[in-house]
Structures are given as structure tokens and as C-alpha cells.
Amino acid sequence: MSHLINSQLICSDYQKEYPLVEYGKGVYLYDKEGKEYIDTSGCTAAVTHIGHGVEEISQVLFDQSKKLAVYPTHVFYNEELESYLKNICDFAPDSFNHAWTICGGTEAVENAIKLAYQYQKTKGLNRKKVLARWGSYHGNSLTVLDVGGLKARRGYYTDLMVGHEHVSCCFEYRKEEGLSNLEYENLLISEFEKMIDSNQEIFCFIAEPFVGAALGAVGPTENYFKRISEICKSHDILLISDEVMTGFGRTGSNFGMDHFGNYADILCCAKGISSGYFPLGAVIANDHVYHTLKSSGKPFYSGQTYSCIPLAAAVGNATLNYIKDHNLVKNTKNVGSYLKGKLESLKDIPCVGDVRGEGLFLGIEFVKNQETKEPIDPSKFFSKLVEAHSFKHGLVTYGCRGTVDYSIGDHMLLAPPLILTVNEADKIYEGLKKAITESYKEIS
Numbered sequence: 540m541s542h543l544i545n546s547q548l549i550c551s552d553y554q555k556e557y558p559l560v561e562y563g564k565g566v567y568l569y570d571k572e573g574k575e576y577i578d579t580s581g582c583t584a585a586v587t588h589i590g591h592g593v594e595e596i597s598q599v600l601f602d603q604s605k606k607l608a609v610y611p612t613h614v615f616y617n618e619e620l621e622s623y624l625k626n627i628c629d630f631a632p633d634s635f636n637h638a639w640t641i642c643g644g645t646e647a648v649e650n651a652i653k654l655a656y657q658y659q660k661t662k663g664l665n666r667k668k669v670l671a672r673w674g675s676y677h678g679n680s681l682t683v684l685d686v687g688g689l690k691a692r693r694g695y696y697t698d699l700m701v702g703h704e705h706v707s708c709c710f711e712y713r714k715e716e717g718l719s720n721l722e723y724e725n726l727l728i729s730e731f732e733k734m735i736d737s738n739q740e741i742f743c744f745i746a747e748p749f750v751g752a753a754l755g756a757v758g759p760t761e762n763y764f765k766r767i768s769e770i771c772k773s774h775d776i777l778l779i780s781d782e783v784m785t786g787f788g789r790t791g792s793n794f795g796m797d798h799f800g801n802y803a804d805i806l807c808c809a810k811g812i813s814s815g816y817f818p819l820g821a822v823i824a825n826d827h828v829y830h831t832l833k834s835s836g837k838p839f840y841s842g843q844t845y846s847c848i849p850l851a852a853a854v855g856n857a858t859l860n861y862i863k864d865h866n867l868v869k870n871t872k873n874v875g876s877y878l879k880g881k882l883e884s885l886k887d888i889p890c891v892g893d894v895r896g897e898g899l900f901l902g903i904e905f906v907k908n909q910e911t912k913e914p915i916d917p918s919k920f921f922s923k924l925v926e927a928h929s930f931k932h933g934l935v936t937y938g939c940r941g942t943v944d945y946s947i948g949d950h951m952l953l954a955p956p957l958i959l960t961v962n963e964a965d966k967i968y969e970g971l972k973k974a975i976t977e978s979y980k981e982i983s
């Protein structure tokens with residue numbers, strides 16, 4: 540690694556010797572020595588929906604790169620692109636009929652925000668603030684770090700931020716002792732209303748339907764998004780669903796927000812959309828947003844060299860067709876529910892506090908005390924310890940911290956490829972059971 544600029548995300552530890560990964564096949568990764576690992580987090584997080592080494596996707600990539608990789612977008616349109624946009628709009632809920640592609644999740648979120656900004660400008664408004672939730676991650680450009688609420692990532696750059704707004708996230712497991720779910724939801728809705736009433740500058744609200752790596756697959760209370768969307772509608776604030784992790788079947792439905800009725804106006808997608816075979820992200824807008832923009836006669840003020848290119852569209856199309864042809868959304872629902880059931884029994888280990896999530900988007904939260912939910916001493920960095928023991932047992936896992944007050948607390952995000960079988964789910968469970976037990980012994 541002598542030529543790498545080690546980053547927070549890529550081989551961050553200057554002292555550590557990182558083993559070399561050689562190739563992947565299905566849900567497995569293989570290192571230089573040929574040792575096999577199950578990719579339980581879908582690469583660092585929730586990317587590899589269809590698994591590694593799918594030759595038909597490589598073939599599409601090869602064929603399209605020979606035919607036409609990019610084209611002069613100011614003079615032509617392109618068939619591969621059009622058929623792809625139709626495919627993703629058909630996969631999205633009914634009113635989502637217009638889409639646009641970029642290179643990944645950060646760009647998807649940034650472009651969704653730009654679209655929402657232009658929407659309200661078109662309506663004669665001049666609002667300037669995005670509302671998001673603490674404990675959510677929306678990407679790594681300066682703007683979306685500011686929008687996001689993941690303190691560990693944004694902290695270093697706060698001097699460069701304009702200060703977008705944040706409310707609390709909805710996190711039932713960590714709600715105040717003694718509150719019912721409804722009382723807790725009422726408190727959050729009231730906080731949201733106060734924020735909107737006291738801040739006339741807010742033009743959109745963005746949230747992950749299930750908070751991913753930042754909190755470990757945390758879903759909302761029963762009517763949270765329905766109630767939030769009603770408030771947004773009454774103030775003409777657009778609701779953006781960040782589906783970068785939860786889209787394209789990850790939670791056992793086409794999109795994460797579908798679990799709650801999908802009241803969103805714009806969906807941001809990436810990761811599983813192309814399963815990592817080509818950098819791709821997309822913004823899908825509902826008819827209301829699109830027609831408002833169109834009525835102004837002004838095009839969307841955005842666009843980059845690699846927006847809407849045929850090569851990305853061809854890979855995205857082939858990936859989505861693979862998801863549909865192999866019934867991966869249904870498989871995710873079934874195998875995910877099986878795996879979650881098995882993981883529940885890990886609560887027999889005293890440091891497992893909560894098991895949560897939907898489909899193959901699952902989280903395990905670790906605690907010092909199951910009754911009080913007190914987090915484990917941060918100096919132990921327990922989630923990294925579990926990661927290390929899991930690795931020994933042939934599992935690549937993703938241990939995270941910041942579950943409590945967005946700074947301390949440990950959890951793990953599980954997001955294996957959607958092709959996972961029951962047999963492979965058993966292997967994940969067995970490996971995790973050993974790894975968590977060993978880690979617990981080490982800190983006890």
C-alpha cells in the first residue's frame with residue numbers, strides 16, 4: 540500500500556497489514572491464499588445485490604463498451620438509456636415516471652437536493668435549507684456531509700459547511716424509558732413540526748427509510764413517515780427518500796419506503812442499482828416534481844460528463860433484469876426473515892442488545908447491559924473486535940460505532956448479496972455466534 544492515500548474508508552490504519560483480496564464469486568470473497576469469506580456486508584456496505592462474478596453482467600459491460608460507451612448528449616439521445624430509465628421507473632412506485640443517472644450515492648443525494656431546490660424556485664419560493672436527521676449518512680461531498688447527521692464523518696469539515704438543519708432520528712430501541720411507541724412518535728412529530736414552523740427556509744426533508752451503517756438498520760415507528768409526509772405536504776416541502784442502501788430489493792420490497800406507503804417525492808438510488816459492476820446512481824422523481832419543472836420551460840440545472848451514459852445504463856439494465864428474473868426481492872424477504880430469526884437467538888450472549896431490520900438489511904446492537912442498554916466502553920471498540928473474530932471464521936462483517944448519541948455505542952450492519960441461500964444464512968449465523976462469544980469473553 541505504499542502508493543495509497545489511506546483514507547477514513549480505504550485501509551485507514553497505517554500500521555495494519557491488510558490481506559489482499561483476489562476475486563469474488565456469488566456471496567464469497569477469496570484472498571490471495573485462497574481462503575473463502577462470506578461477504579456479509581455486501582462489500583463495505585450493501586452494494587453487491589446480485590453477488591460477485593456474474594458473467595452475464597461482465598458480458599454486457601464488454602459489449603456496450605464496444606458499441607457505445609458515451610455519446611454527445613447535446614445533440615443525440617440514446618436507446619439504451621431510454622430503455623433503462625423506463626425499466627427503473629417501472630420498478631418504482633406508480634407516480635415515479637422520470638429518472639436521471641449519475642455515478643453514485645453522493646451524487647444521487649446532491650442531485651435530488653438540487654432538483655428539490657429548483658422545484659421550489661420554480662414555484663416562486665426562495666428557501667435555502669435542507670432538513671435531515673441526526674444519525675443519518677447521505678454521502679461524502681461537502682454539501683451532503685453538511686446535510687447528513689453522522690458526526691464522525693462531518694465533524695472535521697464543519698468550518699466549511701453552511702449549516703443545514705437536523706431533527707432527531709426515530710430510534711425505538713433507544714427511546715426514553717417508559718414511553719410507549721406512540722408517545723415517542725408524537726414527540727418526534729412535535730419536534731419536526733416545531734422545526735418547520737420556526738424555520739421558513741426549509742425546502743426539503745431527506746431521510747433513509749431504514750438508517751444504514753450509521754445506526755445499524757433502524758426502521759421507523761409505525762406511522763412516522765406517513766405523519767412526516769403530511770406535514771411536508773402542507774408546507775410544500777419535498778420528501779426525499781435516500782434509497783442508496785435500501786433500494787432495489789435490499790429490504791425485501793422494491794424500495795425501503797414501500798414498507799410505509801412510499802409518500803416520497805424523490806428517490807435517490809445507487810449501490811445495488813448496478814451491484815458494483817459500474818459506478819451508477821439515479822434520481823427518480825414523481826410526476827408532480829417533474830411536471831412542475833417542465834412547466835417552467837427550464838431544464839434541470841445539473842449534469843456531469845458521466846450523467847446518463849449508455850455504458851452505465853446497460854449495466855444498470857442488466858442488473859435490474861437479473862434482480863427481477865431471479866426473484867431476488869422475494870428471496871431477500873424470505874431468507875432475510877429466516878436469518879433475522881436465527882440472529883434473535885444471539886441475544887443469549889449477554890452483549891447482544893438488539894437485532895433489527897428488514898429483508899437482508901439487518902443490524903445487531905451490542906451493549907454492556909441488556910436491561911439498561913448501557914453501551915460498551917468505547918475504548919474496547921467492540922464492533923471492531925467482533926469484525927476481527929468474524930474474519931478469522933470466514934466472514935467479512937461491517938462493525939460500526941456511534942449508535943448512542945451518535946458518538947459512542949457499537950453495532951454491526953449485515954447486508955449480504957440478495958442471492959443468499961438458507962444454507963449460507965446458517966453459516967453467517969454460526970460464524971457470528973462464535974465471533975461474538977469470543978469477543979465478549981475477551982472484554983469480560
Ligand SMILES: Cc1ncc(COP(=O)(O)O)c(C=O)c1O
Pocket residue numbers: 584643644645646648676677678679747751752781782783784809810
Ligand atoms: C444512505 C446512503 N446515502 C448515500 C451514500 C453515499 O453513497 P456513495 O458512497 O455511493 O457516494 C451512502 C453510502 O454509504 C449511504 O449509505
